[in-house]
Amino acid sequence: MSFQTDTIHAGVAPDKAYGAIMTPIYQSSTFVFEDIGKTRGFDYTRSGNPTRKALEDSLAALEGCSCAVAVTTGMAAIATVMHLFQSGGEIICTDDCYGGTARLLSTFAEHFNIRVHFINLRNIEGISEYVNEKTRAIWIETPSNPLLNLVDIAAVTAFAKARGLLSIVDNTFLSPYLQQPFKLGADIVVHSTTKYLNGHSDVVGGAILSNHPDLDEKLKFLVNALGTCAQPFDCWLVLRGIKTLVPRMKEHERNARIVAEFLDSHAKVTRVFYPGLESHPQHELARRQQRGFGGMVSFELTGGQAEVERVLRGTRIFALAESLGGVESLIEHPATMSHASMSSEHRLAAGITDSVIRLSVGIEDPDDLVADLRQALA
Numbered sequence: 001m002s003f004q005t006d007t008i009h010a011g012v013a014p015d016k017a018y019g020a021i022m023t024p025i026y027q028s029s030t031f032v033f034e035d036i037g038k039t040r041g042f043d044y045t046r047s048g049n050p051t052r053k054a055l056e057d058s059l060a061a062l063e064g065c066s067c068a069v070a071v072t073t074g075m076a077a078i079a080t081v082m083h084l085f086q087s088g089g090e091i092i093c094t095d096d097c098y099g100g101t102a103r104l105l106s107t108f109a110e111h112f113n114i115r116v117h118f119i120n121l122r123n124i125e126g127i128s129e130y131v132n133e134k135t136r137a138i139w140i141e142t143p144s145n146p147l148l149n150l151v152d153i154a155a156v157t158a159f160a161k162a163r164g165l166l167s168i169v170d171n172t173f174l175s176p177y178l179q180q181p182f183k184l185g186a187d188i189v190v191h192s193t194t195k196y197l198n199g200h201s202d203v204v205g206g207a208i209l210s211n212h213p214d215l216d217e218k219l220k221f222l223v224n225a226l227g228t229c230a231q232p233f234d235c236w237l238v239l240r241g242i243k244t245l246v247p248r249m250k251e252h253e254r255n256a257r258i259v260a261e262f263l264d265s266h267a268k269v270t271r272v273f274y275p276g277l278e279s280h281p282q283h284e285l286a287r288r289q290q291r292g293f294g295g296m297v298s299f300e301l302t303g304g305q306a307e308v309e310r311v312l313r314g315t316r317i318f319a320l321a322e323s324l325g326g327v328e329s330l331i332e333h334p335a336t337m338s339h340a341s342m343s344s345e346h347r348l349a350a351g352i353t354d355s356v357i358r359l360s361v362g363i364e365d366p367d368d369l370v371a372d373l374r375q376a377l378a
């Protein structure tokens with residue numbers, strides 16, 4: 001089936017009891033056994049749940065892999081994956097990753113004696129310097145948050161494979177519709193389904209995907225052992241969101257391009273970060289490894305803090321809020337909001353100055369979005 005057909009049908013079959021076309025919400029902690037030692041496929045919701053399984057089957061079909069596990073949040077996905085590694089190991093991570101990822105990975109470094117090197121993964125030759133016999137994995141996030149830098153997934157996974165390291169890709173920013181990391185050599189993919197996959201800002205959720213029998217079993221074991229599994233109602237919401245993933249992503253992308261071009265031509269904007277602009281230093285890589293450019297746009301303003309605050313307070317449609325990927329447009333200030341949990345040294349080293357503003361472009365009428373930004377910048 002094509003991707004778009006899979007978003008509607010994969011993992012979902014009319015309910016066996018009454019033929020309900022929508023997957024029922026099995027809001028039950030436990031399941032009655034048919035006989036001693038004989039279940040109807042499920043025994044306890046932490047270990048498995050029919051609504052969760054429908055979402056997991058859908059996600060595995062969309063990412064093109066053998067296993068998906070739905071967990072409570074994107075951070076739960078990342079925390080669960082980190083349990084694959086043992087004390088004494090080392091991990092290499094992209095330096096401008098999601099703020100919560102940086103915080104969690106640094107905490108792990110301290111508490112569990114796992115060393116994490118945050119480095120610029122755009123420079124492939126530079127990675128070798130950080131690889132030694134203790135290195136276990138390379139953590140990729142592309143496009144990055146909030147600067148929309150890209151990592152060449154195929155090049156980094158090839159580098160990792162040649163050295164026996166796992167490649168993990170956070171695919172939240174593009175969704176499986178716009179980027180397919182397993183086809184580019186990834187071993188594990190993580191998602192915050194809170195963002196584009198659900199797309200309606202009404203649930204927090206996460207997913208871990210893998211494509212190797214050994215990893216599949218380990219990850220399922222960890223989710224059951226740690227209890228990081230997603231709740232049935234949350235799974236149902238994400239499953240419903242996925243059905244409109246393709247048309248939503250097309251609208252997000254169309255609007256983001258219009259907004260990026262408007263900002264690019266504005267006198268008060270010094271830089272626009274959007275991989276769809278030809279001026280983006282990695283535009284060619286974006287064309288090669290992504291099906292599209294996504295709905296996130298960041299920009300840097302001239303003027304100081306007062307000007308940044310004026311714009312953040314001045315929009316009427318773009319709401320001042322963290323998160324991204326919902327149908328409504330959001331504006332935020334990485335230095336004090338989404339990336340406040342990163343140390344200021346780490347932020348500045350990654351190029352996230354205090355003048356950067358991030359937009360999650362929604363699916364409103366693009367004329368209204370441009371008019372809103374125009375009046376806020378005036």
Ligand SMILES: *Cc1c(COP(=O)(O)O)cnc(C)c1O
Nearest residue numbers: 073074075098172192194204205
């Ligand atoms: C939001 C986000 C996360 C964390 O997900 P939650 O659902 O908020 O826990 C991880 N990675 C990226 C890229 C994100 O945008």
